[in-house]
Amino acid sequence: MDDTDRHLLSLLRANARESAALLARKLELARTTVVARIARLERDGVIAGYGVRLGQQLEQAAVRAYCGLSVAPRMGAGVVRALERLPEVEEVSAVSGQYDYMVLLHCETNEQLDALLDRIGLIEGIRKTHTSVVLSRKVDRRSAVAPPER
Structure with a gap:
């Protein structure tokens, strides 16, 4: 995991439903790169699932x-x-x-x-x-x- 992965994880923790396009803009990466990073983090078990945070x-x-x-x-x-x-x-x-x-x-x-x-x-x-x-x-x-x- 690098700093970009950690930043991506913090963004997903704040809003797991954020679109890949918006995540890509915030990370200054291509959308396909963000999608690939998320897939890798899921495959490697770094992201174990997604949940609901109450309002x-x-x-x-x-x-x-x-x-x-x-x-x-x-x-x-x-x-x-x-x-x-x-x-x-x-x-x-x-x-x-x-x-x-x-x-x-x-x-x-x-x-x-x-x-x-x-x-x-x-x-x-x-x-x-x-x-x-x-x-x-x-x-x-x-x-x-x-x-x-x-």
Whole structure:
């Protein structure tokens, strides 16, 4: 991957539905070159798929929380499989420190979050949870689009 690939990826992360022609203009490349680069990135597994990012109105109304999980020995795989089945679970990361996993949760209401935490607490193998509700985001670079440095 070169700087152009990284810039292309940042543009696609900001808007995966951007036309190849517009991407080409932004990258100052031929449209066919952009199409070929995207195909290569997909083939190489750099681009694993495309998704939907919620609009600001829904995103701001959402309730997000980080939940730290302590898991019984040799129960991690089962806990992760159970978490994968919960649509409100956005991300599960194995971490060092006080907890074994940090889980990012996304709910529509506080009541939905409360019920979700009850369900998570009942998953076999979870010994302890600790949840922090996100009050506001101060930095979010997931949609930042910066041109490559030249």
